[in-house]
Amino acid sequence: MILTVTPNPSLDRTYEVPSLDRGAVLRATGDRVDPGGKGVNVSRAVAAAGVLTTAVLPLGGASGALIAELLGAQGVDVTAVTVAGQTRSNISLVEPDGTLTKINAPGPELTPEESALLLETVRTEAGEPAWIAACGSLPRGLPPEWYADLVARAREAGAKVALDTSGPALSAALQARPDLIKPNTTELAQAVGRPLATLGEVARAAQELRSRGAGAVLASLGADGQLLVSAEGTFHGTAPVAAVRSDVGAGDASLAGFLIAGGTGPGALASALAHGAAAVQLPGSAMPVPADLRPEAVRVTENPPPDHRLSAPATP
Structure with a gap:
């Protein structure tokens, strides 16, 4: 069982538009509403694969109630922490070539009591799952050290923790030694304070974060695939994508x-590459089911050439 924690969930409304013209009336060719937030999406993908998952979420207002209803319909067990503020709604506009314009609302400001209750809820739920995935930005009211506290409590309960966040929250959480972190190249460049233009530079940056506390680093490289740096070694993989429809989630x-x-x-x-490649070919933030995956098309190699240049170098 995989438990996810999303401190700042959202209700995601996605519209497919022929083009994005500023100041014009846009007529959508397709639309959908999904429960959103990085950890929420992880739970949705886990449930789509037929694996048990629980999503721990602070939820408030009508949008929060709809998120819980939509997740339940997708096979996700929801443990809600009721908050006074209204859960945010985000809007995504997707053009035919896959270009995404996203408007993210700030979300509610959590009180100290709500923050403490969210942490305590994670601690009480942490005994059963094999992994806890703590994901996304922190809402207003939560300090950068909040994830570090969560990681420490989860590890005390015997759970492994995968962390997907960035900035000060990531830096602070490294001290609590998460088992896995999942930055993209920009977040990784920001964490080490230098540009990254080759696979070798990405690998060295990942090793630096491992020396600061991360057990393993799974780095998303966009069109260049993903790089895994762990105690087992350095592995690079790619998966072909026929056409990008939406990279949300x-x-x-x-x-x-x-x-x-x-x-x-x-x-x-x-497995990560197969799921990611399938997801970008689906509308909005739809999560892939097993029939969408093409594991036979994935290529993984150990110790990739360090001088291989990234198609999109990252700067801090």
Whole structure:
């Protein structure tokens, strides 16, 4: 069983538009409403694979109630922490070539009491799952050290923790030694304070974060695939994508695939790549089901060439 924690969930409304023209009336060619937030998406992808999952969420207002209803319909068990503020709604506009314009609302400000209750809820739920995936930005009211506290409590309960966040929250959480972190290249460059232009530079940055407390680093490289740096070695993988329809939640689907496959080694990396490639070919933030996956098309190699240049170098 995989438990997810999303401190700032959302109700995601996605519209497919022929083009994005500023100041014009846009007529959508397709639309959908999904429960959103990085950890929520991980739970949705885990449930789509037929694996048990529980989503711990602070929820408030009508949008919070709808998120719980939608997740329940998708096979996700929800443990809600009721908050006074209204859960946010986000809007995504997707063009035919996959270009995404996203408007994210700030979300409610959690009180100290709500923050403490959310942490205590995670601690009480942490005994059963093999993995806890703590994902996304922190809402107003939660300090950067909040994830570090969560990681420490979860590890005390015997659970492994995968962390997908960035900035000060990531830096603070490294001291609590999460078992896995999942940055993209920009977040990784920000964490080490230098640009990253090759696979070798990404691998060295990942090793630096491991020396600061991360057990393993699963780095998303966009069109260049993913790089896994762990005690088992350095592995790089790619998966072909016929056409990008929407990349909303694709990284979350990748993390779900990695954890479903055990959360360690090249086999888990291959699963992450298959899930991510399938997700970008689906509308909105739809999560892939097993029939969408093409594991035979995934390629994983150990010790990739360090001088291989990234198609999109990252800067801090």
